[in-house]
Structure formats: structure tokens, C-alpha cells
Amino acid sequence: MSFKTAMEGYAKYEGLGNWAFILHRLAGLGVILFLIIHVLDTAAVYFKPSLYAEAVSLYRSPVFGIGEIILVLCVIYHGLNGLRIIYFDMINPNLWTIEINRKSVIWTWIITLVLWLPAAVVMGSHIIEHLGS
Amino acid sequence: MTTQTRKVEVPQGWEAFAWKWMRYSGVLIFILAWIHVLIQDILVGVYKIDINYVAGRWHGGFWRVYDFLLLFFAFSHGMNGTRQVLADYIHGAGARRALNWILLIIWAVVVVIGTVAIFGFTPPAA
Numbered sequence: 001m002s003f004k005t006a007m008e009g010y011a012k013y014e015g016l017g018n019w020a021f022i023l024h025r026l027a028g029l030g031v032i033l034f035l036i037i038h039v040l041d042t043a044a045v046y047f048k049p050s051l052y053a054e055a056v057s058l059y060r061s062p063v064f065g066i067g068e069i070i071l072v073l074c075v076i077y078h079g080l081n082g083l084r085i086i087y088f089d090m091i092n093p094n095l096w097t098i099e100i101n102r103k104s105v106i107w108t109w110i111i112t113l114v115l116w117l118p119a120a121v122v123m124g125s126h127i128i129e130h131l132g133s
Numbered sequence: 134m135t136t137q138t139r140k141v142e143v144p145q146g147w148e149a150f151a152w153k154w155m156r157y158s159g160v161l162i163f164i165l166a167w168i169h170v171l172i173q174d175i176l177v178g179v180y181k182i183d184i185n186y187v188a189g190r191w192h193g194g195f196w197r198v199y200d201f202l203l204l205f206f207a208f209s210h211g212m213n214g215t216r217q218v219l220a221d222y223i224h225g226a227g228a229r230r231a232l233n234w235i236l237l238i239i240w241a242v243v244v245v246i247g248t249v250a251i252f253g254f255t256p257p258a259a
Contacts, residue, residue, distance in 0.1 A: 031211065040246065042250065053184065060179055075170050086156045089156060119174075122175050123174065
């Protein structure tokens with residue numbers, strides 16, 4: 001079965017580079033899933049303004065607020081890791097070694113968290129400010 | 134351990150174009166999406182966003198063009214990415230053809246809906 005074959009293929013290829021690859025895909029899929037919903041809800045300002053108001057009030061609930069913080073993590077990680085891949089692929093393919101890949105994955109995560117934590121604090125404090133309102 | 138990269142000839146077909154597209158569009162989306170997320174999610178925040186906010190933002194042409202570019206490039210990048218991920222699990226030629234068509238239709242429908250909304254929107258009379 002094809003799915004099983006693909007999964008075994010991934011399982012055999014281990015290491016941080018592989019985790020970066022899997023998380024890049026998961027983050028990307030998460031962002032595109034939200035993007036479809038987001039384009040449609042924003043389009044409601046033109047097609048059905050009352051629906052837009054409903055969507056926004058849903059986005060203001062704490063559950064969606066936490067989802068938004070995770071979404072921002074996905075955008076930051078997918079973007080930084082994407083730039084890393086682009087730099088390796090398009091500018092210096094000699095960097096595609098296990099050791100450099102490993103180190104650059106670690107740096108990608110350090111920068112991701114350094115950028116995401118303050119964003120998460122700001123967004124988290126917005127959620128807390130509006131609890132119960 | 135030394136690793137050497139070697140040059141291989143890649144057929145310059147559709148898939149090679151799609152591969153490059155992910156990288157070139159990625160650079161552009163990196164700029165457009167990060168500015169978008171910084172402003173809307175972090176600095177402004179969803180609690181200040183409503184239809185009047187959108188009306189103010191889409192008053193002029195600049196943010197409409199910006200949002201259209203973000204929609205077009207990010208959505209194309211994302212749908213092609215989805216296609217590439219699913220193609221790793223779907224191996225049959227017929228199933229892949231169906232997958233490509235389904236994703237192309239979703240892509241076209243969402244891009245058209247978004248584009249019509251961005252440029253068709255007129256602020257409600259205050």
C-alpha cells in the first residue's frame with residue numbers, strides 16, 4: 001500500500017533534517033487549511049457582511065485565540081525554514097550536508113522561538129484582556 | 134565525513150517549474166505574509182478588526198493590491214505544496230490526475246472569490 005510505503009520511507013530516514021521536513025509540511029498544511037477559511041471569511045465583507053461579523057466573533061473566542069498563536073508559530077517556522085531551504089537549494093547547494101543541515105535546523109528553531117515568544121505574549125495578553133467580554 | 138553535491142540533469146518540465154515556483158514565490162510570501170501577520174494578528178489584533186476596520190484598510194488601492202498579491206502568491210504556493218505532499222502518498226496515475234484537477238478547481242474558486250471581494254468591496258455608508 002502506497003501510504004505505508006511512504007511512511008516506512010520516512011521512518012528509515014531519521015535525524016533533525018527529517019524532522020524539519022515533516023514539521024515544514026505539517027506547518028504548511030495547517031496554514032493553507034486556515035488560509036482557505038480566512039479568504040472565504042474575509043470575502044464575506046463583500047458577499048455577506050453579517051456572516052463576516054459572525055466569523056470575527058468566533059475568532060475572538062479563547063479557543064481560536066490559542067489557535068491563532070499556534071498559527072503564527074507555523075507561519076514563522078515555515079517561513080524561516082523555507083528561507084533556509086531556498087538558500088541551500090538556489091544559492092549554495094554545497095550546504096546540503098548532514099552536519100550543516102543539522103546545525104541550521106537548530107538555528108532555525110532558535111530564531112523561530114525568539115521571534116514567536118514575544119508575539120505569543122502579546123497575543124496571549126490580548127486574549128486575557130478580553131476574557132468574559 | 135565529506136558529502137559532495139553533484140550536478141544532475143533535471144528535465145525542464147512542468148514539475149521543475151513547480152519546484153522553482155515554490156522557492157521564488159516563497160521569498161515574496163515571506164515578506165508579504167510576515168508583514169500581514171505582524172500588523173493584523175499581533176499589532177492590531179482580532180479584537181479591533183471588524184467590517185469598519187476592513188473598510189478603512191481597503192479605502193485606497195495600496196492594501197487591496199497588497200492583499201491580492203498575498204492571496205494569489207500564498208494560495209498558489211499553498212495549493213501546490215498540498216499537491217506535492219499528497220502526491221507522495223497517492224501513486225496511481227489516475228488518482229494523481231484527479232488530485233491535480235480537484236486542487237486546481239479549489240485554487241481557482243478561492244482565488245476568484247477572494248479577488249472579487251478585494252476589488253469589488255465598497256465601504257458601507259456610515
